[in-house]
Amino acid sequence: MEFPHSNLKVFWSFTLFRAILLSSILSSSPSIFTLKNETDRLALLAFKDGISEDSQGVLTLWNNSLHFCQWEGVTCSRTHHQRVTILNLTGHSLVGHLSPHLGNLSFLRRIDLSSNKFQGQIPQEITRLFRLQILNLEENSLQGEIPSNLSYCSELIFINIASNQLTGKLPADLGSLSKLTNLNVGLNNLTESIPPSFGNLSSLTTLYLWRNNFSGQIPNQLAQLSSMIYFQLSVNQFSGTIPPSICNLSSIQWFGVAGNQLHGNIPSNIGLTFPHLQGILLGGNQFTAKVPISLTNASGLRFIDFAFNNLSGPVPVNLGSLPALYIFRIAENQLGRREGDDLIFLTSLTNCTHLEEISAGNNNLYGELPVSIANLSSQLRQLLLGGNQIYGSIPKVIENLVSLIGLSLLDNVLKGTIPGSMGKLNRLQALYLHGNSLSGKIPSSIGNITRLNGLTLYGNNFHGNIPSTFGNLRFMELLYLSANNLTGTIVKQISGKFINLSGNSFTGSLVMEVANLENLWGLDVSKNKLSGEIPETLGNCQSLENLRMNGNLLQGTIPQSLSALKGIRFLDLSKNNFSGQIPKYFEEFLFLERLNLSFNNFEGEVPKEGIFKIASAISVVGNSKLCGGIPELQLPACVKQASKKxxxxxxxxxxxxxxxxxxxxxxxxxxxxxxxxRRNPPKKVSSxxxxxxxxxxxxxxxxxxxxxxxxxxxxxxxxxxxxxxxxxxxxxxxxxxxxxxxxxxxxxxxxxxxxxxxxxxxxxxxxxxxxxxxxxxxxxxxxxxxxxxxxxxxxxxxxx
CATH class of the missing domain: 3.30.200.20 (Phosphorylase Kinase; domain 1)
Structure with a gap:
C-alpha cells in the first residue's frame, strides 16, 4: 500500500517538528534525568552539612566548581545517567552525624564510612536503599540501636558496624537477608540473645559477634549455616555448652567462643569434625576434661587458645604434627600429672617451626626444663611457664632462643644461678624470675639486654651488688629486686617507672639521677640500711605516686623540694631518724591516701588540714616532741610562747x-x-x-x-x-x-x-x-x- 504524496509530506513535517521541539526542551529546560541527579547532589550536600569537623579537608571541593560525580569519595554509574552508586570516605577522621538524606541516594550500592568519628544514630532512612549491597560503618562512635527493617535492603551481602557504641539487640529480621555473607557487629554494647532466625542466613560465611554483652545459649539453629568459615562469639556472656550439632559445620576454619560462661567438655573429636580448622579459641570459660588429642588431625591448625579453664590431665605430646602452629595457650588450668614428665610436650613442639608463643603458666606442670628447648622455633617470642612446679636449674642453652621478647619462669622451685648466657637474648623486653630459690650474684650480662623494660627477681636468694651495667637499661619500667640479700650501694643510674628494692641490705645514701627517673611512679627502698638525707632531686619526679622509705637509717628534715609531688598517694617515712617539723605543704597533697611518719624525731605542731583531718589515714606515733593536731591523735596541746601568769x-x-x-x-x-x-622465793613455784x-x-x-x-x-x-x-x-x-x-x-x-x-x-x-x-x-x-x-x-x- 502506498501513501499519497500529500500525506507523506505531512508525516515528515510532524516528525521534523517533534525532533526540533525535543531538542529545544533538552537545551532550554531540565530533563527528568537532570532532576533526579539534582536529588543526589542535594543529598550529598545534606550529608556534608552533617560534618562538623573535616581535619583533612576531604570535602573542601564538594561545591559547584565540580560536578558531584567528581567529588572525592563519590562514584556515579555510567549506565544510570550519573546516579551515585558508591560513597567511600573511609579513614578521613570526619566528625559529625549521619544525615537521614542518605536514604535519598536510591542507586547507592556501597556505603563505606569506616574509621571516622561519626556520632549519633544510624538513620532509619538507610533502610530505603533497596539496591544497597555493602554497608561499612566500622570504627566510629555511633550510638543507639541497629535500624529495624534493614531486611528491606534485600541485596545486602556485607554488614560491618563493629567498633561503635551501639546498644539494644540484634533485629530478628536480619535473618531474612538470604544473600548476606558477612555480619560483623563486634565491639559494641549489644545485649540479649542471638535470634534463632539467624539459622536462615544460608549464605553466611562470617559471623562476628565478639565483645558485646550477648547472653543466653548458643542457638542450635546456627548448625544450619553450612557455609560458615569464621565463627566468632568470644567475650560475651553466653552460657550452657557448645551445641554438639555445631561441630558438624565442617567448613569452619576459625571457631571462637572464648571469654564466656560456657562449661562442659571440649568435644574430643573436634579435630576430626573441623578438619579445616586454623584457629580454635575456647579460653576464659569453664571447660573441663582434657585437651583433645584429635586436634592434630586438623593439620592446618595455627592458633590454639584453651587458657583460663578447668582442664586437667597431660598436655598432648603429639602437637609436633601441627607444622603451622604459631600460638599455643594453655595457661591457668590444672594440667599436669606430677610424675616428673609433664614438660615433655615442649620437646614435641620443637617440630613447630613457626611457633611464636607458648603460654602454659599457672598449671600443675612438674618436671625439669628439657635441654631440647634450645631447638624450639627460632621465631619464638613468648615462653611463659611461671606458676608451675618446675625444678632444677635454668638451662644455659636458653641463649639459643634469640627472638624471645618475654620469658617468665616465676613462682616455680628453680635453684642455681641465672646463666650468664641470658645476656645474649638481646631482644628480651620482659624477664620474670621472681618467687624461686635462685641464688648467686645477678649476672652483669643482664645489662646487655638494653631493650629490657620489665625485670622481676624478688623473693630469691641473690646476694652481692646491683651490677653497674644496669645503668644501660634505659627502657626499664618495672624493676623489682626486693626480698633478696643484696648489699652495697644503689646504682644511681638505674631507671624505671616502678622500682622496688625493699627488704635487702643496701647501705649508703640514696643518690638519684632524676634524668633517668622523670617518669617514676613508684619507689620502694624500705627495710634496708640506707643513711643520709632524702635527695633534693626526688622532688623532680613529679609523676611519683608511691614512695616508701621506711625502716632505714635516714635522717635530716624533709626537703622543701618534695612539695612538687602533687600526685603522691602513698608516703611512708616511718622508722627512720627524720627530724624537724612536719611540712605544712603535706596538707596540699589532694591525692594523698596514706601518710606514715611514725617512729622518727619530728617535733612541733601537727598540721590539721588535708590528709591530717583523717586520723585513720595518718600515723605519727613514736615522735615524742609532736603536739597539736586533730583531737583523735590525742597529742598534748602545743605550749604557746607567750609568758604565763x-x-x-x-x-x-x-x-x-x-x-x-x-x-x-x-x-x-x-x-x-x-x-x-627474790630473797625469799616460794618453795613450790612451777616454771x-x-x-x-x-x-x-x-x-x-x-x-x-x-x-x-x-x-x-x-x-x-x-x-x-x-x-x-x-x-x-x-x-x-x-x-x-x-x-x-x-x-x-x-x-x-x-x-x-x-x-x-x-x-x-x-x-x-x-x-x-x-x-x-x-x-x-x-x-x-x-x-x-x-x-x-x-x-x-x-x-x-x-x-x-
Whole structure:
C-alpha cells in the first residue's frame, strides 16, 4: 500500500517538528534525568552539612566548581545517567552525624564510612536503599540501636558496624537477608540473645559477634549455616555448652567462643569434625576434661587458645604434627600429672617451626626444663611457664632462643644461678624470675639486654651488688629486686617507672639521677640500711605516686623540694631518724591516701588540714616532741610562747613535784618488793616463762612495738584502773600481757602500788607472774605506768 504524496509530506513535517521541539526542551529546560541527579547532589550536600569537623579537608571541593560525580569519595554509574552508586570516605577522621538524606541516594550500592568519628544514630532512612549491597560503618562512635527493617535492603551481602557504641539487640529480621555473607557487629554494647532466625542466613560465611554483652545459649539453629568459615562469639556472656550439632559445620576454619560462661567438655573429636580448622579459641570459660588429642588431625591448625579453664590431665605430646602452629595457650588450668614428665610436650613442639608463643603458666606442670628447648622455633617470642612446679636449674642453652621478647619462669622451685648466657637474648623486653630459690650474684650480662623494660627477681636468694651495667637499661619500667640479700650501694643510674628494692641490705645514701627517673611512679627502698638525707632531686619526679622509705637509717628534715609531688598517694617515712617539723605543704597533697611518719624525731605542731583531718589515714606515733593536731591523735596541746601568769607556773611546778614524788615512792616500793621476793622465793613455784627470774628492762617504745601501738586488736581485758593488751617482746622472745594504768583515776596510783606490794607474797598457781614494770612518760609527754605480766590464755586473770 502506498501513501499519497500529500500525506507523506505531512508525516515528515510532524516528525521534523517533534525532533526540533525535543531538542529545544533538552537545551532550554531540565530533563527528568537532570532532576533526579539534582536529588543526589542535594543529598550529598545534606550529608556534608552533617560534618562538623573535616581535619583533612576531604570535602573542601564538594561545591559547584565540580560536578558531584567528581567529588572525592563519590562514584556515579555510567549506565544510570550519573546516579551515585558508591560513597567511600573511609579513614578521613570526619566528625559529625549521619544525615537521614542518605536514604535519598536510591542507586547507592556501597556505603563505606569506616574509621571516622561519626556520632549519633544510624538513620532509619538507610533502610530505603533497596539496591544497597555493602554497608561499612566500622570504627566510629555511633550510638543507639541497629535500624529495624534493614531486611528491606534485600541485596545486602556485607554488614560491618563493629567498633561503635551501639546498644539494644540484634533485629530478628536480619535473618531474612538470604544473600548476606558477612555480619560483623563486634565491639559494641549489644545485649540479649542471638535470634534463632539467624539459622536462615544460608549464605553466611562470617559471623562476628565478639565483645558485646550477648547472653543466653548458643542457638542450635546456627548448625544450619553450612557455609560458615569464621565463627566468632568470644567475650560475651553466653552460657550452657557448645551445641554438639555445631561441630558438624565442617567448613569452619576459625571457631571462637572464648571469654564466656560456657562449661562442659571440649568435644574430643573436634579435630576430626573441623578438619579445616586454623584457629580454635575456647579460653576464659569453664571447660573441663582434657585437651583433645584429635586436634592434630586438623593439620592446618595455627592458633590454639584453651587458657583460663578447668582442664586437667597431660598436655598432648603429639602437637609436633601441627607444622603451622604459631600460638599455643594453655595457661591457668590444672594440667599436669606430677610424675616428673609433664614438660615433655615442649620437646614435641620443637617440630613447630613457626611457633611464636607458648603460654602454659599457672598449671600443675612438674618436671625439669628439657635441654631440647634450645631447638624450639627460632621465631619464638613468648615462653611463659611461671606458676608451675618446675625444678632444677635454668638451662644455659636458653641463649639459643634469640627472638624471645618475654620469658617468665616465676613462682616455680628453680635453684642455681641465672646463666650468664641470658645476656645474649638481646631482644628480651620482659624477664620474670621472681618467687624461686635462685641464688648467686645477678649476672652483669643482664645489662646487655638494653631493650629490657620489665625485670622481676624478688623473693630469691641473690646476694652481692646491683651490677653497674644496669645503668644501660634505659627502657626499664618495672624493676623489682626486693626480698633478696643484696648489699652495697644503689646504682644511681638505674631507671624505671616502678622500682622496688625493699627488704635487702643496701647501705649508703640514696643518690638519684632524676634524668633517668622523670617518669617514676613508684619507689620502694624500705627495710634496708640506707643513711643520709632524702635527695633534693626526688622532688623532680613529679609523676611519683608511691614512695616508701621506711625502716632505714635516714635522717635530716624533709626537703622543701618534695612539695612538687602533687600526685603522691602513698608516703611512708616511718622508722627512720627524720627530724624537724612536719611540712605544712603535706596538707596540699589532694591525692594523698596514706601518710606514715611514725617512729622518727619530728617535733612541733601537727598540721590539721588535708590528709591530717583523717586520723585513720595518718600515723605519727613514736615522735615524742609532736603536739597539736586533730583531737583523735590525742597529742598534748602545743605550749604557746607567750609568758604565763606566775600562779599558773607555780601550780604547774607544784603538780610536777607531787607527781615525781609519788612516782618515785611507788617505784622504790616496787623495787623493794621485788628484791624481797627474790630473797625469799616460794618453795613450790612451777616454771612460769622462758624468761628466767630476772627483771626485764623495757621502755615505753618497747611496749608500743610489742602491742602494735596498743592496737584494739590486741586488747584482751579491761580492768578497774586500766586496759590489758597482749603482745610480744621480740628482743626477749616472750609473750606478755601489758596492763596500762589509767592515771586519770586517782585510785590508779594505789592499784599500781598494791600490785607491786603483791610481789612479796605471790605463790598461788592461779596468779600470773609479773615480769617487770614500766614507769615514765609516753611519746606525747604524758605520765605512763604499766605492769608487764607473763601471758596466760585466761584474760580474766589480768582484769582485777
Amino acid at each position: 606566775r600562779r599558773n607556773s607555780f601550780a604547774r611546778r607544784v603538780k610536777i613535784t607531787v607527781i615525781i614524788t609519788v612516782s618515785s615512792s611507788i617505784l622504790l616500793l616496787c623495787i623493794s618488793a621485788a628484791l624481797c621476793w 612460769l616463762s622462758t624468761v628466767e627470774n630476772q627483771w626485764l628492762q623495757v621502755s615505753y617504745a618497747d611496749l608500743v612495738q610489742a602491742t602494735d601501738g596498743f592496737s584494739s586488736a590486741n586488747l584482751i581485758g579491761v580492768g578497774s584502773f586500766g586496759y590489758v593488751y597482749k603482745g610480744v617482746l621480740e628482743h626477749f622472745q616472750t609473750f606478755v600481757a601489758v596492763k596500762v594504768l589509767n592515771l586519770l583515776q586517782q585510785a590508779a596510783f594505789k592499784s599500781f602500788a598494791a600490785e607491786c606490794e603483791a610481789l612479796r607474797n605471790i605463790q598461788h598457781r592461779n596468779l600470773v607472774k609479773i615480769l617487770t614494770i614500766c614507769s615514765g612518760i609516753d611519746f606525747y609527754g604524758n605520765d605512763f605506768k604499766a605492769l608487764v605480766f607473763e601471758y596466760m590464755p585466761n584474760e580474766a586473770k589480768y582484769s582485777h
